Amino acid sequence: MRFITYLxxxxxxxxxxxxxxxxxxxxxxxxxxxxxxxxxNSFGIVFIISIFMGAVLAIQTAxxxxxxxxxxxxxxxxxxxxxxxxxxxxxxxxxxxGKVGSRIASEVGTMRVTEQIDALEIMGVNSANYLVGxxxxxxxxxxxxxxxxxxxxxxxxxxxxxxxxxxxAPNEFLSGLQMWFVPYEIFYALIKTVVFAIIITSVxxxxxxxxxGGALDVGKASTKAVVYSSILIILFNLLLTKLLLV
Amino acid sequence: MIEAREVTKRFDGTDVIEDISVKFxxxxxxxxxxxxxxxxxxxxxxxxxxxxxxxxxxxxxxTNFTQMRRHQRKSLRKQMGMLFQGGxxxxxxxxxxNVRFPLDLYWNSSYKEKLERVNFCxxxxxxxxxxxxxxxxxxGGMVKRVAIARAIALNPxxxxxxxxxxxxxxxxxxxxxxxxxxxxSEFNMTTIMNSHDMNSVLxxxxxxxxxxxxxxxxxxxxxxILESDNEELNDxxxxxxxxxxxxxx
Ligand SMILES: Nc1ncnc2c1ncn2[C@@H]1O[C@H](COP(=O)(O)OP(=O)(O)OP(=O)(O)O)[C@@H](O)[C@H]1O
Ligand SMILES: [Mg+2]
Numbered sequence: 001m002r003f004i005t006y007l008x009x010x011x012x013x014x015x016x017x018x019x020x021x022x023x024x025x026x027x028x029x030x031x032x033x034x035x036x037x038x039x040x041n042s043f044g045i046v047f048i049i050s051i052f053m054g055a056v057l058a059i060q061t062a063x064x065x066x067x068x069x070x071x072x073x074x075x076x077x078x079x080x081x082x083x084x085x086x087x088x089x090x091x092x093x094x095x096x097x098g099k100v101g102s103r104i105a106s107e108v109g110t111m112r113v114t115e116q117i118d119a120l121e122i123m124g125v126n127s128a129n130y131l132v133g134x135x136x137x138x139x140x141x142x143x144x145x146x147x148x149x150x151x152x153x154x155x156x157x158x159x160x161x162x163x164x165x166x167x168x169a170p171n172e173f174l175s176g177l178q179m180w181f182v183p184y185e186i187f188y189a190l191i192k193t194v195v196f197a198i199i200i201t202s203v204x205x206x207x208x209x210x211x212x213g214g215a216l217d218v219g220k221a222s223t224k225a226v227v228y229s230s231i232l233i234i235l236f237n238l239l240l241t242k243l244l245l246v
Numbered sequence: 247m248i249e250a251r252e253v254t255k256r257f258d259g260t261d262v263i264e265d266i267s268v269k270f271x272x273x274x275x276x277x278x279x280x281x282x283x284x285x286x287x288x289x290x291x292x293x294x295x296x297x298x299x300x301x302x303x304x305x306x307x308x309t310n311f312t313q314m315r316r317h318q319r320k321s322l323r324k325q326m327g328m329l330f331q332g333g334x335x336x337x338x339x340x341x342x343x344n345v346r347f348p349l350d351l352y353w354n355s356s357y358k359e360k361l362e363r364v365n366f367c368x369x370x371x372x373x374x375x376x377x378x379x380x381x382x383x384x385x386g387g388m389v390k391r392v393a394i395a396r397a398i399a400l401n402p403x404x405x406x407x408x409x410x411x412x413x414x415x416x417x418x419x420x421x422x423x424x425x426x427x428x429x430x431s432e433f434n435m436t437t438i439m440n441s442h443d444m445n446s447v448l449x450x451x452x453x454x455x456x457x458x459x460x461x462x463x464x465x466x467x468x469x470x471i472l473e474s475d476n477e478e479l480n481d482x483x484x485x486x487x488x489x490x491x492x493x494x495x
Contacts, residue, residue: 023351122296
């Protein structure tokens with residue numbers, strides 16, 4: 001029962017978020033600012049995670065197929081497939097849910113408890129739209145770009161690891177990377193990423209938006225934002241994979 | 247003029263304010279007073295539409311605000327300014343951007359014209375030249391004054407102040423009271439101010455509504471309030487035991 005009210009509240013909030021902005025110019029300015037916040041500030045963590053993710057993926061795949069009959073290029077191929085299909089879009093989105101989600105929830109939540117949201121409303125601004133709309137748009141643009149970079153870096157990491165770990169010949173790995181490439185898989189990865197971006201920003205914004213009370217509740221909301229958006233990412237991952245890949 | 251007619255607001259089934267009917271006049275400072283938790287903020291938020299009332303209606307001049315739809319309210323919103331209990335300045339914007347925010351929303355003029363208006367408002371609150379400071383760098387009194395500047399930026403007909411002087415030293419508090427009073431008479435606004443500060447009441451209480459446990463208990467002026475024999479009101483005014491005994495003699 002409580003879930004139904006909660007869902008109803010979320011849908012009502014989304015209806016506000018998706019309204020036409022009160023003032024296009026101010027809204028666009030927010031979008032650019034958010035792109036900067038989400039994109040540039042997340043680049044570092046995406047960089048590090050992707051490189052190491054690719055390296056570990058390459059070494060593990062090689063370790064599991066330690067069989068002289070198994071051609072080395074298959075390792076490159078396997079690393080590319082799992083990076084594009086799963087690791088970059090899903091793992092990186094989960095990391096971003098932690099980083100971006102908690103920031104959004106505490107930012108919006110603080111604005112709620114200090115009456116800044118009321119101040120927006122009294123000026124006649126649709127606060128949900130003004131605060132959360134730009135974040136959704138910004139993340140839907142920036143996150144796919146981050147994922148593309150992440151895929152690239154992960155493959156670089158995998159390739160780099162072949163020099164260090166000596167599990168497969170680097171050029172065999174490289175030719176594996178280029179084998180049987182299906183462009184649709186990139187499309188699939190990007191669709192997933194955009195859906196995850198919408199989940200992260202809207203759910204986290206929602207957690208902050210509905211706070212009643214004080215600073216303590218802001219902390220709780222940002223924890224909830226991370227937990228709920230992560231769970232939803234996992235669920236939608238399954239759903240989208242079923243819909244788009246089979 | 248703003249009028250509440252039999253306004254009731256409930257949270258989770260309990261009446262927080264109950265059946266309040268009161269008029270607030272133009273050109274003077276109208277005060278809503280009462281203890282902490284008596285429902286002042288809730289009443290004010292009902293008046294401005296931040297809370298939807300459960301019963302009754304709010305009138306601005308002679309139009310029923312409660313029944314208006316969102317876009318109709320928006321045109322009235324342009325004429326409202328509100329100062330929130332904690333200031334509610336936007337953290338991510340500096341002083342100038344905060345005061346300019348309503349102008350950016352509703353004015354289609356150049357940056358220069360807006361800046362002129364911002365500086366005019368900042369001068370009114372005695373804060374010329376702090377344009378580039380962030381809210382975090384301001385003292386409590388300055389936050390309130392910037393918030394007043396933002397509230398009057400659009401030259402509102404209706405000004406709402408939720409405890410503008412709470413948490414300030416008596417001298418600064420008096421200055422802010424005077425500022426609100428002066429702005430009210432200068433621009434002939436309808437000003438409503440929440441307070442539990444007796445100094446404010448005696449300074450600028452030209453029309454006072456005393457709220458007790460969510461009900462309207464007493465109305466009058468600053469002259470009348472000292473003569474009143476309403477028990478709860480006297481309890482609220484004379485917190486000091488000695489004065490209370492003095493009064494009873
Ligand atoms: N959003 C809300 N949900 C539930 N109860 C609320 C809400 N807002 C206020 N209340 C309750 O309504 C009552 C009146 O609160 P209000 O904030 O109006 O008091 P106040 O007179 O402004 O007090 P103060 O002088 O401390 O600001 C309080 O008991 C408060 O707990
Ligand atoms: Mg209050």
